[in-house]
Structure formats: structure tokens, C-alpha cells
Amino acid sequence: MSGYSSILAAGSSLRSEHNGPRGIIYLAWHGKALDRIDVRSAIQSSWRDCAEQAIAEQMHGALRGASSIWMRDDLYITLPIIGSDDLGVEEQLLELGCRLQQEWEERFFFAALGGSGELLDLRLHAGISIVGNNGDTGQVGDLWYEGMKRAIVHGQSVCAVQRSLQRKALEGMIRGRLITPVYQPIISLNNGAVYGYEALSRCPENRWFQGPEQLFSFASDEGMVYALDRLARERAIECSAGLSSQQKLFINITAQIMNDPFFTPGQTLLLLERYGLSPTNVVFEITERSSIEDFGAAKRTLGHYRNQGYQIAIDDAGAGYSSLQSIVELEPDYIKIDRSLIRDIHRDGMKEHIVHTFIDLAAKMGVSLVAEGIETEAELLHMEAMGVHYAQGYFLGKPMLAVV
Known part of the structure; x- marks a missing residue:
């Protein structure tokens, strides 16, 4: 099952099992190094296994209740999030996305490419969105589809989640x-x-x-x-x-x-x-x-x-x-x-x-x-x-x- 069917099925089951909002963390590789055959081959052969293993290891911790949806080599992690307000919910998701991006990027470099990726023009981008918050209404599949699009847009720039957290820190300084x-x-x-x-x-x-x-x-x-x-x-x-x-x-x-x-x-x-x-x-x-x-x-x-x-x-x-x-x-x-x-x-x-x-x-x-x-x-x-x-x-x- 793939594409919109995957989104609809995942969204229906998750929304029936959990009350409250769920977060989406989008993870995908970007960079000129993707033009290299060896790098592209390593992502195709090892990235999914590397990510799924990391998810399994954290299933009883930070990724409790999480599910994964794959669109080719792009990964969408959906999980329940808890927060007292909209700001708390979003910041919690950004913090997790930031940690996964940093940890999994380094993990993949060592597991699949044999070392640090500092010299490669290759970065793991992360983006987030929230589904089922602020009184979202509409068809379940449509809500999840729109949520995944928002996560993709957010994750188009390098270090997007980090910059969002920086902006929240700045907003907090000004507000306080x-x-x-x-x-x-x-x-x-x-x-x-x-x-x-x-x-x-x-x-x-x-x-x-x-x-x-x-x-x-x-x-x-x-x-x-x-x-x-x-x-x-x-x-x-x-x-x-x-x-x-x-x-x-x-x-x-x-x-x-x-x-x-x-x-x-x-x-x-x-x-x-x-x-x-x-x-x-x-x-x-x-x-x-x-x-x-x-x-x-x-x-x-x-x-x-x-x-x-x-x-x-x-x-x-x-x-x-x-x-x-x-x-x-x-x-x-x-x-x-x-x-x-x-x-x-x-x-x-x-x-x-x-x-x-x-x-x-x-x-x-x-x-x-x-x-x-x-x-x-x-x-x-x-x-x-x-x-x-x-x-x-x-x-x-x-x-x-x-x-x-």
C-alpha cells in the first residue's frame, strides 16, 4: 500500500486509537551528493533499514506510539504528542524532530558511508506539522495529506527545525x-x-x-x-x-x-x-x-x-x-x-x-x-x-x- 491509500489507512487507524493531536516528522535527504551513484545507492539500500531500526529502538521512549509511512526514500513519522497549549505541542515536536535529524544523520553516515559526512554535500532535512489540532475538520485522508505537505514545505531548507526553535527562543525573549x-x-x-x-x-x-x-x-x-x-x-x-x-x-x-x-x-x-x-x-x-x-x-x-x-x-x-x-x-x-x-x-x-x-x-x-x-x-x-x-x-x- 502506498501514496494516498497509505495516508488514509494510517490516518484512520491512528485517529481512532488516539485522542488529541498527532505530529508528523518528515525526514528526507537533500544535496548535490545525491547525484553520485554510490551515495544514491547507499540511501536506497540502507536508509530505510537504518531508520526503522532507530524507530524500533525508541518505540518505548521518545517514539512511543509512533508509526512510519514511506514514500520512496522519504520518511514520515506520525506520533501522538502531548502539550498544554499550541506552543507547547509545536515546540515538543520541533525538539524531537531536531534530535532525530541530528542523531539519524550521523548514524546513517557511519553505518552506510563508513564515516562522517562533513565533506559530502548531503544533509538530512527535517520538517514538522501537526494534525488534529486547532479544531481541524474534514476528511481524515485529506487532513493527513495536507499535514504531510506542510511538513515537506517546512523541511525544504537545511536546519529548518533548528531555525524554528531559534525563532521560538527569540520570540520568548521578546515576549518576556x-x-x-x-x-x-x-x-x-x-x-x-x-x-x-x-x-x-x-x-x-x-x-x-x-x-x-x-x-x-x-x-x-x-x-x-x-x-x-x-x-x-x-x-x-x-x-x-x-x-x-x-x-x-x-x-x-x-x-x-x-x-x-x-x-x-x-x-x-x-x-x-x-x-x-x-x-x-x-x-x-x-x-x-x-x-x-x-x-x-x-x-x-x-x-x-x-x-x-x-x-x-x-x-x-x-x-x-x-x-x-x-x-x-x-x-x-x-x-x-x-x-x-x-x-x-x-x-x-x-x-x-x-x-x-x-x-x-x-x-x-x-x-x-x-x-x-x-x-x-x-x-x-x-x-x-x-x-x-x-x-x-x-x-x-x-x-x-x-x-x-
């Missing part, structure tokens, strides 16, 4: 407002006083994101960077108690954020007022590692903020796509020189020449300079001697949970 700001002091090289603080975002420890850079990169890929950046901005302001009226709070924003319809002066102003701050305390740092495609639009957006009293900084100058163009077009109040140009500058004449260029440009534009990444006394003394206005880095102060 779990971003924690830390504050690194920015020191005046004129008098040694704390001029202000840069607010940096930290994410909770989890298996998916090693740090904020990876978190924001993933959010950008998933179209969620607006929400994440907005949360980071709000948390930076909410936790900045202790900032004096004369000090600045430097808040990072990415170039894409200026396209956010919620990125408006009024919203941030209300938040500042709630915490006893004003726009004159805030400097928005535009990271130079993300290119600005429409400088006209960026200038209009930033103009709204400037009219409210906010200031602008170009971050990571000298390390990204278009430092000079960003500086000339946006006319910032601050230029933050990237740490790559500061590291060991006292021993590198070329770096010194580049920083001198920024110093000359800043003087002509009436802009203040901030040297980032100061890690040694020698770097600090060199920045003072060259006439840089402000500095930050571990030598001057590590990021702290509170403004002091």
Missing part, C-alpha cells in the same frame, strides 16, 4: 522582555570624568545564541529586528537609573531600524519622560557594519530626532561598508573609531595615519571623536596625545549592570 542592558563608561580624555555610557544588550544563556551579535543577526534574517531593537532600546532606558542630567546614554541602532514604522520620536520621548530623562541625554549610535541604502530617508528620520534634541553617532567607523559616506551624509555629532584601528596603534604607523584622518575630519566638521576598545595604558596615552576627545574600553571600565 528578557534582554538585559549593561553599561560601559565613556571617559573624557580632557578631564577624566565619565562623559556617558554605551548601553549594550545581553541575552539570557541558551543553546541557540552565543551572544547579542548572533541574536541580532538571526532577528534580521527572520524579519524580527524591529521588535528586538525596540525592546533593547526600551530596556536601555528603563534600566539607566543613576545617569546624571549632564551625562549621555549611547544607544545602538541598526540602519534597518530607520525603516521601522514604530521608530518615531514621540514613542521614545514618552519613555524617557517616564524615567526622568530627556532627549539631550540620548545619543543614537548607527552601526557602520550595516550599510545604509537610502541616505535621504535616513537623514529625514534622523532629522525628526535631532529636532527633538537627540544626538547621532556613527559607530564602528573604519570597519564597515561606507564610513566616510555615512559621516558626510548624516553629519553625526560623534564618530566612534572602531577598535580594530585602536588596537596597538602606538606600534602601527598606518593605523595612526588613518586615525589622524578622522581627527582632521572631525575638527573640520565640529564633531567629537570616541576611541573604542581601549585595552592598554599605552593605547590610552596615545589617544590622549593625538587629541581624541573620548574613549571607552576594558582598560577604562567593563560593561556593568547599572549606571554608577
Whole structure:
């Protein structure tokens, strides 16, 4: 029995034996290595046996109550799932799909191909769907057929289940407002006083994101960077108690954020007022590692903020796509020189020449300079001697949970 008949028979028996939703995990091989005769032969001769053995081994554990449906070399595992809500049900299925994909891929490589498949363009894709949830109605066969199609679509990209779990982790962080700001002091090289603080975002420890850079990169890929950046901005302001009226709070924003319809002066102003701050305390740092495609639009957006009293900084100058163009077009109040140009500058004449260029440009534009990444006394003394206005880095102060 195969095709739609298999789906209908499996669906009818399973739905009669179990109440509640059932999950489908789709597993199939993808990659250019399938064009190789030896790889294709190994899959045809060994993949089904390998998978069925793994299912049998876990039949009293994670795959209790599971059944398998084969469509040529593509495997669909159906099993009852238990969860308190829709999110719990889906996440449970994603976790299982992720584990099966990783374990069975490695198992097949060793059993059928004699070792690791790292050098092969061959990956086991996994996708999931849920049948019988959210009040599904219709013919049993049709429901299972649609469920299997959803699982196939979900599993078309490599690491699909892992990315879905990453997205859920990100959504949980945003929903729970779990971003924690830390504050690194920015020191005046004129008098040694704390001029202000840069607010940096930290994410909770989890298996998916090693740090904020990876978190924001993933959010950008998933179209969620607006929400994440907005949360980071709000948390930076909410936790900045202790900032004096004369000090600045430097808040990072990415170039894409200026396209956010919620990125408006009024919203941030209300938040500042709630915490006893004003726009004159805030400097928005535009990271130079993300290119600005429409400088006209960026200038209009930033103009709204400037009219409210906010200031602008170009971050990571000298390390990204278009430092000079960003500086000339946006006319910032601050230029933050990237740490790559500061590291060991006292021993590198070329770096010194580049920083001198920024110093000359800043003087002509009436802009203040901030040297980032100061890690040694020698770097600090060199920045003072060259006439840089402000500095930050571990030598001057590590990021702290509170403004002091």
C-alpha cells in the first residue's frame, strides 16, 4: 500500500486509537551528493533499514506510539504528542524532530558511508506539522495529506527545525522582555570624568545564541529586528537609573531600524519622560557594519530626532561598508573609531595615519571623536596625545549592570 491509500489507512487507524493531536516528522535527504551513484545507492539500500531500526529502538521512549509511512526514500513519522497549549505541542515536536535529524544523520553516515559526512554535500532535512489540532475538520485522508505537505514545505531548507526553535527562543525573549542592558563608561580624555555610557544588550544563556551579535543577526534574517531593537532600546532606558542630567546614554541602532514604522520620536520621548530623562541625554549610535541604502530617508528620520534634541553617532567607523559616506551624509555629532584601528596603534604607523584622518575630519566638521576598545595604558596615552576627545574600553571600565 502506498501514496494516498497509505495516508488514509494510517490516518484512520491512528485517529481512532488516539485522542488529541498527532505530529508528523518528515525526514528526507537533500544535496548535490545525491547525484553520485554510490551515495544514491547507499540511501536506497540502507536508509530505510537504518531508520526503522532507530524507530524500533525508541518505540518505548521518545517514539512511543509512533508509526512510519514511506514514500520512496522519504520518511514520515506520525506520533501522538502531548502539550498544554499550541506552543507547547509545536515546540515538543520541533525538539524531537531536531534530535532525530541530528542523531539519524550521523548514524546513517557511519553505518552506510563508513564515516562522517562533513565533506559530502548531503544533509538530512527535517520538517514538522501537526494534525488534529486547532479544531481541524474534514476528511481524515485529506487532513493527513495536507499535514504531510506542510511538513515537506517546512523541511525544504537545511536546519529548518533548528531555525524554528531559534525563532521560538527569540520570540520568548521578546515576549518576556528578557534582554538585559549593561553599561560601559565613556571617559573624557580632557578631564577624566565619565562623559556617558554605551548601553549594550545581553541575552539570557541558551543553546541557540552565543551572544547579542548572533541574536541580532538571526532577528534580521527572520524579519524580527524591529521588535528586538525596540525592546533593547526600551530596556536601555528603563534600566539607566543613576545617569546624571549632564551625562549621555549611547544607544545602538541598526540602519534597518530607520525603516521601522514604530521608530518615531514621540514613542521614545514618552519613555524617557517616564524615567526622568530627556532627549539631550540620548545619543543614537548607527552601526557602520550595516550599510545604509537610502541616505535621504535616513537623514529625514534622523532629522525628526535631532529636532527633538537627540544626538547621532556613527559607530564602528573604519570597519564597515561606507564610513566616510555615512559621516558626510548624516553629519553625526560623534564618530566612534572602531577598535580594530585602536588596537596597538602606538606600534602601527598606518593605523595612526588613518586615525589622524578622522581627527582632521572631525575638527573640520565640529564633531567629537570616541576611541573604542581601549585595552592598554599605552593605547590610552596615545589617544590622549593625538587629541581624541573620548574613549571607552576594558582598560577604562567593563560593561556593568547599572549606571554608577
